[in-house]
Amino acid sequence: MKNHTSTLDIVKASKSKIEDTDFENLTFGKVFTDHMMECDYVDGAWQTPKIKPYGPLQLDPSAKVFHYGQAVFEGMKAFKDKDDHIWLFRPDENFRRINRSSERLAIPAFPEEYFFSALEELLKIDKDWIKKGFGNSLYIRPFVIATEEGVSAAPAKKYKFMIICSPAQAYYSGEVRVQFSEKYSRAADGGVGFAKAAGNYAAQFYPTNLAKDAGFQQVIWTDANTHEYLEEAGTMNIFFRVGDKLITAPTSDRILDGVTRKSVITLAEEFNIPLEVRRVKVKEIIDAAKSGELKEIFGTGTATVINPIRGFGYAGEKYELPKLEDSYAKVFKDKLMKIQYNETEDKYGWRYAVK
Structure with missing residues (x-):
């Protein structure tokens, strides 16, 4: 992944907007x-x-892109350590995933050398936008859109690959509660649920709005066939802690192969936390909540890293989760962020230096 030397055309902005940006209230x-x-x-x-x-x-x-939705994207972050060095977290995973998403939507693969050389140069040019300190980062949005003119229903022959960057702080603020979906599904077998296709997110806005009207911030989707199994949330993969055991749904052609998700699975093994990757029934989580065995639900994703969920609703009932001092969510988030900000050993080789 190193030594990318592809040619770049670079035109720099005549004036920076950074002085007009309030980094304390992003x-x-x-x-x-x-x-x-x-x-x-x-x-x-x-x-x-x-x-x-x-x-x-x-x-x-x-x-x-406007007519047939040929659009895919990724979400990444850049971090700055105490010595002003810039780091990415597992960018190879994001690169591979955007090309997997592209393939599913009949979009040509983007070259690896173009991706990394352009990304690193972009980060170096805009390095002052990456602020130090836990919680501060630069959110990176690579995306591809079909640009060919014409409304014939066929894959485009012209595309545009872009990367834009946005300074970020914590993604969610306040306590998050979710609604288990009883009717709507995010994806179906054989579909594009595993891809970061733009249309996946458009399709979930309406049911998410319904959940917000009912007092929830997110939806945890259930399977399209029976609505008996919990899969993932709108912007996050989901983990459940029942007793001391951690459970998460397996990836499939319905569920996104999240980079943070797979990192948490690796850390769970390191910390000797019992982990099961299997289908998760709505009923077992409801039963665990009623018996007091359900200790935690948390989401994982690039924007949110680890997001604890305080409660959930299903079939007109609401359930609250206990507040734990020694939560798995806190342990995982602390470990991941220390790796991302170059404050601890990275024995997995997840950090990527921008030089």
Whole structure:
């Protein structure tokens, strides 16, 4: 993954926006850095990546992304340690996943050397936007859209791969409660649930709005066939702690193969925490909540890292979880963030230095 030497076209912004940015009061995903990366796919090949000032795009109204939803994305973060070194966390996983997502939507794979050379250069140019301190990071959004003109229902022959960056603090604030879905599903067998396809998220906005109207912040989706099994939340993979045992659903063509999720699974093994990766029945979690055996539910994801869930609702009933001093969520989050911010040993080789 090192020694990427692909050619880049670089045009720097004449003036930075950083002095006008209030880093103490950031809204997630609303403020963007001075530059972005853009690379076009035309005539059967990806062209030279460009780093240019952040700004609007001009697309034909018939661009296929608007009509057939050929769009995939990723979520990553860059961190700055106490010595001002910049680090990424398992970026190889994000690179592979965006190409898996692209393949499922008939989008051509993006070259590895283009991805890493452009990403590293972009981070070095906008390094002042990456602030030190736990909780501070630079959220990185790579994405691909179909740009070919025309409304014929066929895969596009032109695409645009881009990377934009946004300074970030904690993703969620306040206590999070979720609703177990009784009717709606995020994905079905044979579908695109495993891909970070833009349409996956559009389809879940409506049921999530219904959950918010009922006093919840997120939905935990159930399987499309029976609605008996819990799968993942809108923006997170989900873990359940029953007694001292940790349980999470297996990945499949319905469930996203989350980078933070697989990191937590590895850490659970390191900490000798009993772990089961298997289908999780709604009924067993309800029963565990009623008996007092359900100790924790937490979500994992790039934006949120580890997000404890304080309670959940199902079939008109609400359940609260205990507040634990020694929660698994706290242990995992502390360990992961220390690795990400270069404050502890990284024996798994997850940290990636931007040099």
